[in-house]
Amino acid sequence: xxxxxxxxxxxxxxxxxxxxxxxxxxxxxxxxxxxxxxxxxxxxxxxxxxxxxxxxxxxxxxxxxxxxxxxxxxxxxxxxxxxxxxxxxxxxxxxxxxxxxxxxxxxxxxxxxxxxxxxxxxxxxxxxxxxxxxxxxxxxxxxxxxxx
Numbered sequence: 001x002x003x004x005x006x007x008x009x010x011x012x013x014x015x016x017x018x019x020x021x022x023x024x025x026x027x028x029x030x031x032x033x034x035x036x037x038x039x040x041x042x043x044x045x046x047x048x049x050x051x052x053x054x055x056x057x058x059x060x061x062x063x064x065x066x067x068x069x070x071x072x073x074x075x076x077x078x079x080x081x082x083x084x085x086x087x088x089x090x091x092x093x094x095x096x097x098x099x100x101x102x103x104x105x106x107x108x109x110x111x112x113x114x115x116x117x118x119x120x121x122x123x124x125x126x127x128x129x130x131x132x133x134x135x136x137x138x139x140x141x142x143x144x145x146x147x148x
Contacts, residue, residue: 023080
């Protein structure tokens with residue numbers, strides 16, 4: 001991760017798979033469920049309308065059995081090159097908290113696809129660091145699925 005300040009995270013990976021296969025993992029519910037969640041959490045897709053202005057919402061079951069949800073709106077959907085969407089955790093009543101923006105670029109590269117994920121406008125460095133750990137683990141699972 002390069003130093004982009006306390007409110008932005010950036011992850012970059014070279015994944016040995018073509019952009020269209022990688023992009024599908026982000027926009028097809030059955031594929032998303034295979035990798036989208038922090039370690040130890042079980043994801044469920046509530047809404048996944050992958051088009052500009054479309055909503056998405058994921059529910060995560062924690063190891064203790066409790067649930068938490070995150071949701072947002074797609075701003076840019078350019079298969080198989082780019083996704084931009086908002087992200088916010090929801091409280092138990094369904095109210096959305098602080099919103100960040102996630103941009104994911106799928107760049108063709110020798111040996112596969114260079115995935116570049118940037119999430120910005122975090123409230124704090126600890127929030128950014130938690131997401132860095134979560135995204136890193138999720139991307140590692142995605143790589144295992146594609147290696148498969």
